[in-house]
Amino acid sequence: ARPRVGYFYTGKSGANLLAEKLKKLQVKDFQSIPVVVNDNVSVYDAICTMFLEDVGTLFVVDNQSLLVGVLSRKDLLRASIGKQELTQIPVNIIMTRMPNITVCKKEDLIIDVARILIEKQIDALPVVKEVDGGFEVIGRITKTNITKILVRLVDDDIM
């Protein structure tokens, strides 16, 4: 048989080519604005903030604006069926606290974040920047952001 000059089999199907691109997407290009509350606000106020801002996850910061906790709708719902007066409980009693918070950085890969969201069964990760003494929250990445990426992939609006 004649050699086929100018034709090379790369071993990659069309699907693989897109997967390669998908693997390179970074958090910074798809993140949302974070919604934060101070760690001394009440559970009641946190629930109101969640409704006003229409988000599923709040990040809790201390007076130095450092990340100290995360509040999901689930955390707030659990607290709200308790017997205590919600205006009297500070969020730092019920939040998930450092070092049990999974964070990501803006250069991290979307695909790694997607895996973490699935594995840890959480809805959102804070995007953080390391500063003296801890993390500053600079973004939020959620299953909604991931769902939007899938739509943009199909609309060919991303690659």
Place this chain on the structure above:
Amino acid sequence: ARPRVGYFYTGKSGANLLAEKLKKLQVKDFQSIPVVVNDNVSVYDAICTMFLEDVGTLFVVDNQSLLVGVLSRKDLLRASIGKQELTQIPVNIIMTRMPNITVCKKEDLIIDVARILIEKQIDALPVVKEVDGGFEVIGRITKTNITKILVRLVDDDIM
């Protein structure tokens, strides 16, 4: 120039090929098991079911097992900060009810469901089957399912 026999330019890049496949994925291959409650249970019981089953959305059915409502964590959280006793309020007071419920069928396309979840800002759709007098709930499709699809795309586990 010599004609290149056996080589055809389809006008499609690798990315487009995957997008074409992505467009064909159907709900039935990715849906989760639905969690339903009867429309006469209390908001308190619904919250407990949500925690026990660890889901973000409950579907509400009548005594004929027909879909009559949807309860999100947001709906339950809103009810829980009210002044009423949660064990005394039936879920049908606070649920989103037919015909305001967006549903999908098992043959529907994942990409269409993803667009609806984004547009309507909801976390899950019931997968339904038409029966006499209404819809029977046969599945649940969520932003978690969509996120898993993105991971499987990269792992080349889907196409």
